[in-house]
Amino acid sequence: MERRDGRGNGDLRSIRIYRNYTKYAEGSTLIEMGETKIICTASVEDKIPSFIEEEGGGRGWITSEYSMLPRATQTRSRRSSSGRTNEIQRLIGRTLRAVTDLKVLGERTIILDCDVIQADGGTRTAAITGAFIALADSIKYIIKKTGTGEGALRSYVAAVSVGLLHGEELLDLTYEEDSTVDVDFNLAMTSSGEIVEIQTTAEGRPLTEEQLQNLLLMGKKGISLLIEKQKEILEPTLGEIKLFGK
Amino acid sequence: MERRDGRGNGDLRSIRIYRNYTKYAEGSTLIEMGETKIICTASVEDKIPSFIEEEGGGRGWITSEYSMLPRATQTRSRRSSSGRTNEIQRLIGRTLRAVTDLKVLGERTIILDCDVIQADGGTRTAAITGAFIALADSIKYIIKKTGTGEGALRSYVAAVSVGLLHGEELLDLTYEEDSTVDVDFNLAMTSSGEIVEIQTTAEGRPLTEEQLQNLLLMGKKGISLLIEKQKEILEPTLGEIKLFGK
Amino acid sequence: MERRDGRGNGDLRSIRIYRNYTKYAEGSTLIEMGETKIICTASVEDKIPSFIEEEGGGRGWITSEYSMLPRATQTRSRRSSSGRTNEIQRLIGRTLRAVTDLKVLGERTIILDCDVIQADGGTRTAAITGAFIALADSIKYIIKKTGTGEGALRSYVAAVSVGLLHGEELLDLTYEEDSTVDVDFNLAMTSSGEIVEIQTTAEGRPLTEEQLQNLLLMGKKGISLLIEKQKEILEPTLGEIKLFGK
Amino acid sequence: MERRDGRGNGDLRSIRIYRNYTKYAEGSTLIEMGETKIICTASVEDKIPSFIEEEGGGRGWITSEYSMLPRATQTRSRRSSSGRTNEIQRLIGRTLRAVTDLKVLGERTIILDCDVIQADGGTRTAAITGAFIALADSIKYIIKKTGTGEGALRSYVAAVSVGLLHGEELLDLTYEEDSTVDVDFNLAMTSSGEIVEIQTTAEGRPLTEEQLQNLLLMGKKGISLLIEKQKEILEPTLGEIKLFGK
């Protein structure tokens, strides 16, 4: 079996991350993962959600909104948000909160808007990978502007999809592959190889334990390449700024 | 460390499944998992969703709606459905479809309504376990009434939550435990030990691979007990009816 | 003419009221009136609606929400609330407020959630009868906890439907009877025989004055039996607590 | 006790009904009951609701929508419809259907739009009284245009409010009176003195049976005057057209 675009089973698609893609947001990226293209912006607001206020405050919040342009897909879809959209934006928010120290962030909310310009599979995982850079830049902005927030990030995080087609494991599925695999799931991991999210979120047949182990391994390799890419982009620009704590 | 209700770390709460709980539905259960109580009804409709019709029909569909009574929880909540609700009902639908042969089911839709009467943790996993029995009964009803649908089920399926607290693995978390664990996820497996769904769906810290393996193992044991329970209830009433195909 | 279930024209169906049906609510019942089954919970909140606040406060409020599980009926219905639902919950709220001294209740809101598990006619009247017990228990809870609220109730209240079929009066209609009668209405009365609500709320033909008088009489007898039942349940548990004022 | 506007307890306010108030509708009135002013239009559509179609058709339907202009009241209110609005429009529709032979009407829907221009109490009862004339005119229009529909009406119908203030019965309450009475209800009756609707629909204290009888009597007298008024307006214009059957 050969993949339509000639990739090996364990290969990622080509990835490009353009930083500071828009001029108003405190952090922003255009991430391209093959033909999948997403604009991620991070907006910093000096307020916290009411449920944190009621718990006495003292920490911040990170949340996400995910949406597709109507013609990001083969056939035009309507603008109204669906259950699927809700599920995806909850996933993005949770994943980014898992690598952030919300107390160090302080009483602020960072909103990650992920708007899909073109969808060719793996939009939710690409959104996580791209939104992480926008998040990091917005925390850099906070540190520079207020002198607080150093060490608010605990680690890098990136995500990728894996799937099983006729018994073979595949990394980073395109839309076409995603429609034909027997099962697929999404994986988000940190720079230290820990698992942040693991989710079967699409139709699928059951999976043996061995298959699960193989897919985890493949996903882990892919994610470590994505995090390398994130580091290449982010590190040279940090200078004295201490973004990561522990 | 000892659990508040005296259970061992790998113990399930007591489980009760009342069948034919309401008189109108084609299948219905009241499932109680400790203090968590859910009414699951299966409604059979002789039509299929438009997206299947557009694909030429020839198969059925299984979907789910999940809701909580306003006072199922400690403090009253509003009736409007949230993003969390959407995510849960999509999970329930997907899990049940994964063990059903939709072609054998034929051009019908079965809707599983899961209404939480009292919530004490693990509502989405208990809903899956209880809804499976309602689904099975509604397929029995179809077979009896129409002579079609034999073998529409591929296997049993049940679900449970697992979590990590101060480094210890816990099975089947109560609401109180759920609020204090470092990480938890939900696991749905078949009677042959295959994984149908694995999902981190709540706030959490990252997880090492070893921890993941231990939690998978503990979940697997719990689920096999739940499926034993399902079999005890269902099998004596099947008689000649062949519910399971392959 | 004989009623399908063998009852006499002036007979009630069998009635069962299970108290403290759920563990979180300040008052809760499962009421069964024949095959009609409703969960009623009373939730006490320490705030008042804005329209009372604007009038200067100094009194409480009682309100109700009414809903049906989708498969409470012969054919599954959708979850969204309709105009009919609005009308019913307004009726329940008004009826309970009519027997409550809102000043004695103090600046609190009690919300009565009435969720129909199974519907076989008379859901709104059974909801009133069952919600009254939940309301009484929630006021008992307030008295015990705060020492205020004694005498907040003025009297018992219960409700029943009556209808006319081929010139004969019928008490407590089932769903099947409800669909065939020429006219029916709902009646709520207090323990002292006063009328709280009288409502024609379904399709019907006009009614002569004599027919109205006969139906009022029949309804009154039925309600006095329901209130006897309420007293049997409530009184033995009151002890020193003075629930009723004047 | 004297009424603010000098009326006797059993007196109606002055009533004016302007017919053909708008030029497009098949029937239309502006009804003024004291300072309460409502535009009622009847729109005839050659289709029937889906629930009648599913039952095999063969009859028509009458429905109503009720709304207030935002500044119909002392303080401006928002345009969105409320539960109260739903209840009122259901009442108007039911009342008019009760005096119509839907089979004779044939497979048509008549929609009665009742828009309150100025509200001074009794808007729902005035809407019924005024909408009846618009309905009659629209049936006249159908008979003239199609030759079918003769005898579609069974009788006249009108409505009025009654209430109890400090033990005295009052007819046709103004907004100010409505806010101070101990209890009030609405009554709709036919030209032959039969009861179509009787409804307590606002806050109130319980009512003795004797009080109910007195209020019914007072309401009946008021309604017979309203129906006289309707006859004065309608009859001279009917000519050969047979509007009423039995």
Add this chain to the structure above:
Amino acid sequence: MERRDGRGNGDLRSIRIYRNYTKYAEGSTLIEMGETKIICTASVEDKIPSFIEEEGGGRGWITSEYSMLPRATQTRSRRSSSGRTNEIQRLIGRTLRAVTDLKVLGERTIILDCDVIQADGGTRTAAITGAFIALADSIKYIIKKTGTGEGALRSYVAAVSVGLLHGEELLDLTYEEDSTVDVDFNLAMTSSGEIVEIQTTAEGRPLTEEQLQNLLLMGKKGISLLIEKQKEILEPTLGEIKLFGK
């Protein structure tokens, strides 16, 4: 070419403005422009929108809501507001704000509700002309009641539609004309001949510059007649009250 109603190309339809049409509003008119009939009410509220508050307050606001009764048109339409409705009410609000000194008005909001009773073309322009009188009366009310607000109006304003049919210019289009013209636009001007709004807002073919000039000229003449009418109505009732500043 002759106009259906016999008017010359540059003639207005007959116009009538009834003042104080409803008793509760601080200003109200029924404006009739031919068969187009609109109720305009002005409601004064002692609060300002949040966006003005955030800018430090110190000035008032004027806004509008526009709606049609369902049967204001040939065929009944639904009550829900559309994009077209939004556009019209924004136009009305902007036009009236353009002739008002919001600082002199002070921290108040005036809401102009324009409800179309009967629509025969030119509803948005008639609404502006009629709402201006309601606005003026509500400012008169403010001046009388509070002694502030003198000179809050800068000038009169009225509006009219113009269109091009087979190369001829037409003033004040009826609904029938509006449906057949090649292009039409709406024009709002002040008493000093200045342009407040100019809008093509319906389907149309492009327009040469010369045609634009001719239409502007025709519209200007029509508006000056409308403003004369407004002056006739308003001026005799002002007495000492100084409504207009500069």
Add this chain to the structure above:
Amino acid sequence: MERRDGRGNGDLRSIRIYRNYTKYAEGSTLIEMGETKIICTASVEDKIPSFIEEEGGGRGWITSEYSMLPRATQTRSRRSSSGRTNEIQRLIGRTLRAVTDLKVLGERTIILDCDVIQADGGTRTAAITGAFIALADSIKYIIKKTGTGEGALRSYVAAVSVGLLHGEELLDLTYEEDSTVDVDFNLAMTSSGEIVEIQTTAEGRPLTEEQLQNLLLMGKKGISLLIEKQKEILEPTLGEIKLFGK
């Protein structure tokens, strides 16, 4: 007075139009007008709106949806569409229909989605200019694929804003300028200098006729430059394809 970005009063900002910006749409552009950036996609659907069907069909339709990414602006805004959004998308649709022969287009709908990535004033006019190219490309696609649709466009169309600041006319306002001008309006014109839309759509003071003439002249010059740009992009790629009729 000098403009912040050094432009002369009658100068446009720099303009860039990237064609085929997304791979799925039948036509797509990214238009940049200074710092304003908008993605315009044209989606062709083989169906027509119901109102055209009811009129007997025989022609197509062009419609538009306009939206802003939440962080397209200085401060983040919510995703829900507002009245302003409705007005803008209606403007874009009307403008493009005015230069299209809908009968030649045939029974198809073309939807122009205009999504603002970054907003710095003039988004609605830039959307028109950019959407025209996407529309032209989608018609080219139809001609190529079906052999029908030749000559469906009547002319080019582009749009620009003009405004008055301290008595001076300004072309193509930035967001900052837009907030300070005394009045501004939007102008859409064809390649033959005809006016398609002229709209005051924002707050403003009245305008003398002379000022209007000067602004029209300035707008006309700007638009002819924009249309030159459109021609440069489009013409070299048309080859044999006859896009424009008359």
